[in-house]
Amino acid sequence: MSAPRIRAAGVLLGLPPTGLDLEATIDSGQVFGFHGEDGGWRGRIGRGWAAMEQLPEGVRLRVLQGEVSAEEVRRFLDLDRDLTPVYAILGGDPCLRPALERYRGLRLIRQDPWEALAGFILSSNNNVKRIQRIWSSLCARLGEGQGELRAFPDPARLAGCHEGLLRELGLGYRAPYLSRTALYLSRNPLAIEVIREASYEEALERVLAFPGIGPKVADCVLLYGFQRFEAFPVDVWILRAMRKHYFRGRRVSPEHVRRYARRRWGSWAGYVQQYLFHASRRGVI
DNA sequence: GTCCAGGGATTCA
DNA sequence: TGAATCCATGGA
DSSP, rough: OOOOHHHHHHEEOOOOOOOOOHHHHHHHSSSSOOOOEEEEEEEEEEEEEEEEEEEEEEHHHHEEEEEOOOOHHHHHTTTTTOOOOHHHHTOOOOTTTHHHHHHOOOOOOOOOOOHHHHHHHTTTTOHHHHHHHHHHHHHHHOSSTTTTEEEOOOHHHHHHHHHHHHHHTGGGGGHHHHHHHHHHHHHHHHHHHHHHOOOOHHHHHHHHSSOOOHHHHHHHHHHHOOOOOOOOOOHHHHHHHHHHHHHHTTTHHHHHHHHHHHHHHHGGHHHHHHHHHHHHTTTTO
């Protein structure tokens, strides 16, 4: 077992040919449980805690607690995916090229489906900083683990706690949504696998059936939790950016933008969305 | 005090 | 079908 060695000295993950921008990947609103610490990031991956730091020669990985293999981290960051087709789209579009030039190596993370569901239920009409705070509160109050390093509570754990507690932790009107989704999944754990095996259209329909999940959140769940790159979540940032660059500032509905993007960028629409979202929020485009 | 945030559900025309 | 309206909360 290599975990003790990784824990002591850290290992170096080699970079893929199409690169990695660790900061943009972790800090672009995909995951809510990671924290920046002296130049790197720490967070839970699989059954343990990892610290990651980007160096010129690769990513330095240290295991802080539990079991995390280098292979798990490579998979989490999806380092084996060839981003050439994404770069071709971004580089060939004058509106998107600045996002590529600034954030080349931004990757879509392979997140745990339950955590993606929960995280984006929390995200509705909320801001990233508050979502992160609520996420941390849920871990601290209900998660397995010791001290600071606590996991996000599983569906059974969340289903078993009183809705009033969730409101105390700042969830507001989202409390019953998360509570009911947790209850359903604790009783129907195979629902995740059914979604995983389904076509995009059927998966979308199934995710939309959860309380508190509408079109935007459903596409986030499919994109970040199930790697359905044709999903194109349209939030207020994406709507603004798309209106500006592709609709001459015209008023268009989120659904119209979503259909347009899927038609234009096809099976990579979700990747385009991530670059657009991050660059837009950072004021790059 | 007002506006905004990775929106969704409900009501109303 | 599509447009208002309400929903909790905290920072700007």
